[in-house]
Amino acid sequence: MASVPSVRPGATASRHRGAVPALAAVALALTLLAVFLAYADASFNGYRLQIVTLVAINATIAVALTLTSGFTGVFSLGQIGFLAIGAYVGALLNLAPQWKSEMFLPGLPGWLAAFDTTGWHPQVALLFACLVGGIVAATVATLVGMPLMRLSGHYVAVATMGFLIIVHSVANNWSGVTRGARGLSQIPSYTNVWAAYGCALVAIYAAWRLRVSPYGRAMIASRENLIAARAVGVNVHRSRMIAFVVGAFLTGAAGPLLAHQIGSVAPSAYYFTTTFNVVIMVVLGGMGSISGAVLGAAIMTLAPEYLRGVEDGMDLGPLSFGALFGLSQIILAIAFILVMIFRPQGFFGDRELGLGLLRRRGPRQDGDEAEVTPTLAPGLDVGPGDGASR
Amino acid sequence: MSASEFGQQFVNALGLGSIYALVAIGLAMVFGILRLINFAHGEVLMLGAFAAYYFAAAGLPFLVVVLLAVLTTVAIGLLMERVAYRGIRGAPDVALLLTSLAVSIALQNGALLAFDAQPKPFPTPAAIQEQLTVGGIQISVTNLVTVGVALLLMALLTLFVTRTRLGTAMRATAENAMAAQLMGINLSTVIVAAFAIGSALAAVAGILWGARVGRIEPLMGFIPVLKAFVATVIGGFGSIPGAVVGAYLLGFGEIYLVALLPGELSGYRDAFVFAALIVILLFRPQGILGSSEPEKI
Amino acid sequence: MEALPTTDGRLDGERGERPGETALRATGVGRSFRGLHALTDYGLELRRGEILGVIGPNGAGKTTLFNVITGFVPATAGRIALGERDITGLPPDRIASLGVARTFQNIRLFGRMSVLDNVKTAQQLNRRAGFWETLVTAPTFVRKERELDSRAMGHLESLGLGRFQSALAASLPYGSQRKLEIARALATEPRILLLDEPAAGMNAQETAELTEFIREIHGRFGLTVVVVEHDMSLIMRLCQRIQVLNYGRVIAEGTPAEIRTNRTVIEAYLGTE
Ligand SMILES: Nc1ncnc2c1ncn2[C@@H]1O[C@H](COP(=O)(O)OP(=O)(O)O)[C@@H](O)[C@H]1O
Ligand SMILES: [Mg+2]
Numbered sequence A: 001m002a003s004v005p006s007v008r009p010g011a012t013a014s015r016h017r018g019a020v021p022a023l024a025a026v027a028l029a030l031t032l033l034a035v036f037l038a039y040a041d042a043s044f045n046g047y048r049l050q051i052v053t054l055v056a057i058n059a060t061i062a063v064a065l066t067l068t069s070g071f072t073g074v075f076s077l078g079q080i081g082f083l084a085i086g087a088y089v090g091a092l093l094n095l096a097p098q099w100k101s102e103m104f105l106p107g108l109p110g111w112l113a114a115f116d117t118t119g120w121h122p123q124v125a126l127l128f129a130c131l132v133g134g135i136v137a138a139t140v141a142t143l144v145g146m147p148l149m150r151l152s153g154h155y156v157a158v159a160t161m162g163f164l165i166i167v168h169s170v171a172n173n174w175s176g177v178t179r180g181a182r183g184l185s186q187i188p189s190y191t192n193v194w195a196a197y198g199c200a201l202v203a204i205y206a207a208w209r210l211r212v213s214p215y216g217r218a219m220i221a222s223r224e225n226l227i228a229a230r231a232v233g234v235n236v237h238r239s240r241m242i243a244f245v246v247g248a249f250l251t252g253a254a255g256p257l258l259a260h261q262i263g264s265v266a267p268s269a270y271y272f273t274t275t276f277n278v279v280i281m282v283v284l285g286g287m288g289s290i291s292g293a294v295l296g297a298a299i300m301t302l303a304p305e306y307l308r309g310v311e312d313g314m315d316l317g318p319l320s321f322g323a324l325f326g327l328s329q330i331i332l333a334i335a336f337i338l339v340m341i342f343r344p345q346g347f348f349g350d351r352e353l354g355l356g357l358l359r360r361r362g363p364r365q366d367g368d369e370a371e372v373t374p375t376l377a378p379g380l381d382v383g384p385g386d387g388a389s390r
Numbered sequence B: 001m002s003a004s005e006f007g008q009q010f011v012n013a014l015g016l017g018s019i020y021a022l023v024a025i026g027l028a029m030v031f032g033i034l035r036l037i038n039f040a041h042g043e044v045l046m047l048g049a050f051a052a053y054y055f056a057a058a059g060l061p062f063l064v065v066v067l068l069a070v071l072t073t074v075a076i077g078l079l080m081e082r083v084a085y086r087g088i089r090g091a092p093d094v095a096l097l098l099t100s101l102a103v104s105i106a107l108q109n110g111a112l113l114a115f116d117a118q119p120k121p122f123p124t125p126a127a128i129q130e131q132l133t134v135g136g137i138q139i140s141v142t143n144l145v146t147v148g149v150a151l152l153l154m155a156l157l158t159l160f161v162t163r164t165r166l167g168t169a170m171r172a173t174a175e176n177a178m179a180a181q182l183m184g185i186n187l188s189t190v191i192v193a194a195f196a197i198g199s200a201l202a203a204v205a206g207i208l209w210g211a212r213v214g215r216i217e218p219l220m221g222f223i224p225v226l227k228a229f230v231a232t233v234i235g236g237f238g239s240i241p242g243a244v245v246g247a248y249l250l251g252f253g254e255i256y257l258v259a260l261l262p263g264e265l266s267g268y269r270d271a272f273v274f275a276a277l278i279v280i281l282l283f284r285p286q287g288i289l290g291s292s293e294p295e296k297i
Numbered sequence C: 001m002e003a004l005p006t007t008d009g010r011l012d013g014e015r016g017e018r019p020g021e022t023a024l025r026a027t028g029v030g031r032s033f034r035g036l037h038a039l040t041d042y043g044l045e046l047r048r049g050e051i052l053g054v055i056g057p058n059g060a061g062k063t064t065l066f067n068v069i070t071g072f073v074p075a076t077a078g079r080i081a082l083g084e085r086d087i088t089g090l091p092p093d094r095i096a097s098l099g100v101a102r103t104f105q106n107i108r109l110f111g112r113m114s115v116l117d118n119v120k121t122a123q124q125l126n127r128r129a130g131f132w133e134t135l136v137t138a139p140t141f142v143r144k145e146r147e148l149d150s151r152a153m154g155h156l157e158s159l160g161l162g163r164f165q166s167a168l169a170a171s172l173p174y175g176s177q178r179k180l181e182i183a184r185a186l187a188t189e190p191r192i193l194l195l196d197e198p199a200a201g202m203n204a205q206e207t208a209e210l211t212e213f214i215r216e217i218h219g220r221f222g223l224t225v226v227v228v229e230h231d232m233s234l235i236m237r238l239c240q241r242i243q244v245l246n247y248g249r250v251i252a253e254g255t256p257a258e259i260r261t262n263r264t265v266i267e268a269y270l271g272t273e
Helices: A010-016 A019-043 A046-070 A079-094 A097-102 A110-114 A122-148 A153-173 A193-211 A214-224 A226-231 A236-262 A272-285 A290-310 A327-342 A355-359 B003-034 B041-057 B062-088 B093-115 B141-163 B165-175 B177-182 B187-213 B222-235 B240-260 B263-283 C062-069 C092-097 C115-123 C131-135 C139-158 C174-187 C204-221 C232-238 C256-261 C263-271
Strands: B131-134 B137-140 C022-033 C036-047 C051-055 C077-082 C100-102 C192-196 C224-228 C241-246 C249-254
Touching (some): A019 A046, A046 A272, A097 A110, A122 A153, A122 A193, A122 B263, A153 B093, A153 B263, A214 A226, A272 A290, B003 B041, B003 B137, B003 B141, B003 B165, B003 B240, B041 B062, B041 B187, B062 B187, B137 B141, B165 B187, B222 B263, C036 C224, C051 C062, C051 C232, C062 C192, C131 C139, C139 C174, C174 C204, C204 C224, C204 C232, C241 C263, C249 C263
Parallel strands (some): C051 C241
Antiparallel strands (some): B131 B137, C241 C249
């Protein structure tokens, strides 16, 4: 090995050769999706259309959690707190001023109470709400993340869970703004499949671009071996912050979509059950796999529809629960435990659907590609403040 | 706050802290050995309370009810360990945590289906429901009984872990599981013992909670387990004395916080508790009693 | 040939150093763990371009020395300076970005990343695309990624790891994992390279190759190297100067010839152990 070798000129070029077929495949997939959505939009009844829409909203949230936690190994149980923030922000922006005053929200600042988007095009109002919701969530994430992203392992899971409980407590008690446990209702139904899928695609694209960039490598490296990552100059705190804040932005942006889909926002819909459902989506798909998260979201949104046969309760998918999930929730929990025991890496582990297939076209120069079984959030065996603290 | 009010709250805080302590001991014990934060411990507590409810409904004397409820709950706890946790022993921390969350959700929903969401009045014996007046201070007998029972159980537990072989084995495992196993300690025995003791204490805590609040419902385990969990964090994850100290600190903090806060803010008590938790995690992640050294590289 | 990476963009002038100057200075450095003195009153004047060997029995404090220099374990006493710059108390990633790279005694790779990505992660310390550039996949991003790719490949090839580029790091055989750690450290384009028992687990043949390789990169990149090793053949062939640690203290320092015959050293190894 002491000889001085040279770089094979073709070595790098071949890595980019898959670009054209990949682009074509993506274009084809997008076209098929568009055709399906146009068909669904035109011919599905309201309920089925709602399920189709919820798939995209859940996918957005699951992809955001994959970015925040799957890439970095820093498990956040506070994701739904950002969803709640986005949903409340969206509702307060787009509720008709008259209805805001009828619901009696004395805590609202005057300008917000009078803020009127009723004259806007609904999709513009929705987009605006998503942006503001995302920005507010990202701002909160910056403040919360500064200290919390220094923790690791279950310490961070627990601290972010604390954040969720605090958000829930505020939503429940700040009646002058949130109307407490009753929540806000009469939110105009602006969300349609196009907006929901648009948002999901943005989330997927952002997560994917980060994943294959220095940012994503830094995140995964710090997940794989925190100490080695720091030794090669990765600013672990910074890279966790990016993952946390971008994830919060995407989740916060999904909030208004959900609010404008369901028509109401109440604290109980943004708590542990929802958190757990999103966690299942991500773990099921494989922590760290974007396509896995999307698949997990689709399954977790559609499965209850099939499981509904076994129970009487009415519910609208995992994100809006009525009185009882009952059996379907039990079945999902048990399924989750089985996954943890028998396939902790989920469907895909770290891998992405399709990408590998396309890349194999180029001349192989891999060595032994023995599979290393990835498990959930490895390398978290380090002490409390180990992380980015110093 | 007047002096008598202060005294009343003092007893109240002792009672609350005692319940938290009983729950926290089980959490800390399991955490110390398995590194598992067992969220489903709250559901164990809930099932203990419901077991007592149904045994009481069968007309049995209260002490028999308690005994049977404890035994039933221990069986449930052991079943939970066998079915859900044994298969993922040694998995990463977060996988353990999420699994316990799944167990918790499954049990909650199972209880909702089986017992109905409607709260049930808890059959506290009349003798315990009374109020005593001592020197102008109103003291509820429930609180006194709670404190007494908790102290008795903690004394027994202390004897157990210091004087018996199994107790010593449990401490050794919590200290260093690898070394303990090399010394011939059977890990499974120790884990089963930890779940059994934790479940028994949780059952008692569930009954005391039922007596304190007056009614029970399927989701009742959620708040106590979160609080007990905060207590274990305050005391340093996995330390049993730490968990007890943390539980009483939390009990006092909570009671006096609510007493001192203006009425419109008292709803935020959980927010304050968890904000405190976050602050502790940031500045003393090893807890108030723990100490830490950097990981060996 | 010579498509090998060089340390351009980090001109010596910028670093404000000339050969013969002190690359790293440690004065009175100490570290204790709960009363155990792992390192006591340690001093070092590391000259730019030299290869220093650090030897000593197990538990002597060699790894602790590396941990203190690289910021993983803060010193409890003393100061460390890189050239003119005091780095005491800086976090590890800052110290890495100032040009100190290391390997680990117990291998620490990014197991579920590809071999190539392991190296790129280290390489990107010096060349990274901006956040928005990345999100919109700007042409500048694509160009920078290609550059990272080809440089990283250069490092892999130089250690004979090129054919493993898309394998997962954890799937490599042990010896290749050790080499990958070195490639990754080199990819940060360091001025000072700290190697913690690089030959551990290697046979005589591999150790000889490794010795040559260290000598070669030392020359090519103008590196300053500190190597901790139990294999005396490597130490004696490679090092211009050797420090001997025992119980956290430097008990001897000198050329290989001097150390070989030093009584204290012989006692430390044979006597008390
Ligand atoms: N993080 C740590 N916590 C406690 N003790 C440590 C730690 N790191 C090293 N030590 C102790 O410091 C001493 C020196 O260890 P080390 O530097 O690893 O020795 P060497 O690398 O020379 O074999 C040993 O006694 C070791 O147990
Ligand atoms: Mg060592």
